[in-house]
Amino acid sequence: MKNQSLFRRLLARPEFGPLVLLLVEIIVFTAINPRFLSPMNISNTLTFTVELGLIALAMTLLMTAGEFDLSVGSVFGFTPVLMWTLFNAEVLPLEFAFITAIFIGAMIGLVNGLFVTLLKIPSFLVTLGMLLVVRGTALFMTSGFPQRTWGAKGNWLTEFLVGDFYIGSFRVYASLFWFVFAALVLWFILNKSKAGNWIQASGGNANAARARGVNVNKTKIWLFMLCSSMAALAGVISSIRTSAANPNSGTGYELEVIAMVVIGGTVLTGGRGTIIGTVLGVLILRIMRNGIVLVGVPGLAYSIFIGSIILGMMALHSWLERRHNSGT
Amino acid sequence: MAKELIRMKNIKKYYGKVQALNGVDLTVNESEIVGLLGDNGAGKSTLIKVLSGAIPVTSGEIYVRGKEIKMNSTTDAINAGIETIYQDSALVTELSIARNLFLGREPEIGSGLFKRMDIEKMNEVASELLREVGISKNIPPSTPIAALSGGERQAVAIARAMHFESDLIILDEPTNNLGVAETRGVLNFVRGARKSGHSCIFIAHNIHHVFQVVDRIIVMRRGSVVVDDIDPKNSTVEAVERVITGMDETV
Numbered sequence: 001m002k003n004q005s006l007f008r009r010l011l012a013r014p015e016f017g018p019l020v021l022l023l024v025e026i027i028v029f030t031a032i033n034p035r036f037l038s039p040m041n042i043s044n045t046l047t048f049t050v051e052l053g054l055i056a057l058a059m060t061l062l063m064t065a066g067e068f069d070l071s072v073g074s075v076f077g078f079t080p081v082l083m084w085t086l087f088n089a090e091v092l093p094l095e096f097a098f099i100t101a102i103f104i105g106a107m108i109g110l111v112n113g114l115f116v117t118l119l120k121i122p123s124f125l126v127t128l129g130m131l132l133v134v135r136g137t138a139l140f141m142t143s144g145f146p147q148r149t150w151g152a153k154g155n156w157l158t159e160f161l162v163g164d165f166y167i168g169s170f171r172v173y174a175s176l177f178w179f180v181f182a183a184l185v186l187w188f189i190l191n192k193s194k195a196g197n198w199i200q201a202s203g204g205n206a207n208a209a210r211a212r213g214v215n216v217n218k219t220k221i222w223l224f225m226l227c228s229s230m231a232a233l234a235g236v237i238s239s240i241r242t243s244a245a246n247p248n249s250g251t252g253y254e255l256e257v258i259a260m261v262v263i264g265g266t267v268l269t270g271g272r273g274t275i276i277g278t279v280l281g282v283l284i285l286r287i288m289r290n291g292i293v294l295v296g297v298p299g300l301a302y303s304i305f306i307g308s309i310i311l312g313m314m315a316l317h318s319w320l321e322r323r324h325n326s327g328t
Numbered sequence: 329m330a331k332e333l334i335r336m337k338n339i340k341k342y343y344g345k346v347q348a349l350n351g352v353d354l355t356v357n358e359s360e361i362v363g364l365l366g367d368n369g370a371g372k373s374t375l376i377k378v379l380s381g382a383i384p385v386t387s388g389e390i391y392v393r394g395k396e397i398k399m400n401s402t403t404d405a406i407n408a409g410i411e412t413i414y415q416d417s418a419l420v421t422e423l424s425i426a427r428n429l430f431l432g433r434e435p436e437i438g439s440g441l442f443k444r445m446d447i448e449k450m451n452e453v454a455s456e457l458l459r460e461v462g463i464s465k466n467i468p469p470s471t472p473i474a475a476l477s478g479g480e481r482q483a484v485a486i487a488r489a490m491h492f493e494s495d496l497i498i499l500d501e502p503t504n505n506l507g508v509a510e511t512r513g514v515l516n517f518v519r520g521a522r523k524s525g526h527s528c529i530f531i532a533h534n535i536h537h538v539f540q541v542v543d544r545i546i547v548m549r550r551g552s553v554v555v556d557d558i559d560p561k562n563s564t565v566e567a568v569e570r571v572i573t574g575m576d577e578t579v
Binding site: 188192193194196197198200201203204205208209210211212213214271272 | 380382402403406412414418419420421422423427430431432433434436443444445447
């Protein structure tokens with residue numbers, strides 16, 4: 001009896017579906033190609049996963065508050081370009097160029113937040129506009145050419161952000177720790193802190209939250225800033241790791257990130273969000289991308305699988321929701 | 329003579345050229361339940377929004393215990409001890425009962441970076457409040473509002489107002505869409521609130537519900553208070569109806 005209720009409780013959690021999907025994915029890919037579980041493949045998969053994952057974590061909180069941000073992909077491309085341009089032109093040392101890049105990222109989020117909250121324009125339109133402005137700025141600033149990044153080899157900051165080391169044949173980048181750290185901090189904020197209660201209330205019923213004295217606008221503006229800053233950090237980390245700051249990089253990431261978040265069980269319309277679900281969603285999509293190539297499906301077919309996963313997970317969430325509301 | 333809690337003096341509200349409130353005077357005493365009646369467009373909702381700080385007045389004064397209060401936001405009203413329970417909109421359905429009760433005033437433990445909500449205390453107080461307000465079923469405080477019935481939701485909202493020492497609880501159509509048993513429950517919660525020393529303004533279309541619970545009835549018509557001293561014990565539903573529709577000037 002007790003076991004059954006434990007199982008039912010587990011089933012009722014929004015993270016249950018994504019968890020099962022992730023396990024199925026891993027089992028299927030490993031069965032077809034055992035190399036899927038090789039240390040090299042795992043570390044390769046994780047490397048880029050955590051960079052997108054940083055954005056997805058911040059996006060989870062923003063979406064829980066009922067908004068989303070389409071400009072993260074362009075911020076991911078723009079801020080490293082800005083950082084390396086400032087550094088290469090010897091305007092600023094790397095540390096200050098880095099701080100400037102993150103700061104500008106936060107300011108982009110601030111503008112998004114002000115437009116959405118004060119002018120009451122839907123975040124879809126505001127951040128779509130911002131996507132174009134930021135991407136355009138990156139292209140204009142660089143005339144479309146990538147910025148060189150190798151001038152900073154061995155700098156403590158680049159080591160601190162993305163330094164790598166080996167555990168056996170398992171290559172680990174420092175960014176993995178940043179991802180784990182960010183997941184823990186944001187989980188704590190969303191579930192345990194007063195701010196988390198405000199975030200969920202802002203997305204669930206903004207009027208009720210306002211009537212209780214919760215500053216919904218301020219909450220949302222902070223989250224827009226968090227989201228853009230994380231996109232900036234992820235962009236910088238990625239540019240250091242790949243030794244390339246391309247003004248075009250990050251194109252389409254916004255949709256992949258939003259897909260990761262909703263697959264994990266966070267609701268697009270706000271009110272409910274889960275960091276654990278997002279971590280699962282991030283892994284599901286990245287492992288899918290890696291796995292289908294490894295088992296011999298043409299990489300070009302990747303989008304078909306992602307689309308199907310999104311549709312399937314949405315159907316599952318809606319089914320669970322209806323079951324939940326009918327009191328079973 | 330009962331002590332005066334709220335006095336609204338010559339309240340006017342214009343929307344452009346449309347006059348929604350036409351110089352309203354209204355008082356509510358301590359531990360008094362006042363029924364506010366009127367047809368659609370009579371100005372009840374506008375008056376309540378003014379009193380709860382949701383919209384600014386064009387002119388007029390509001391006194392709480394004799395002290396003038398400027399209602400510029402809902403926070404001002406809450407700080408002055410005025411709590412408004414709108415139908416359905418007062419709660420976040422995704423959040424638990426306890427999280428709703430303490431929304432905006434979450435108790436915290438720990439310090440510095442590890443400061444967090446005191447969820448244990450929140451749940452404990454919430455359970456106690458639910459019993460106090462008269463919810464008989466054993467509902468755990470971690471239940472999301474989405475799983476509650478309409479009457480239970482009203483109970484949570486009323487419990488919250490009582491806990492945070494609101495002197496005046498404004499109930500806007502609390503019995504709308506409720507079944508017979510649930511309505512009886514809500515009316516009991518209102519009586520409970522009076523017993524513990526709170527005042528209420530009770531707005532409802534159903535005059536029978538108002539008659540069952542209030543001490544005094546105020547009728548509004550076209551932005552003005554037309555009668556403010558109907559004693560439900562010495563009056564009938566039909567008489568009040570005639571005043572609301574304007575067939576009679578008083579009961």
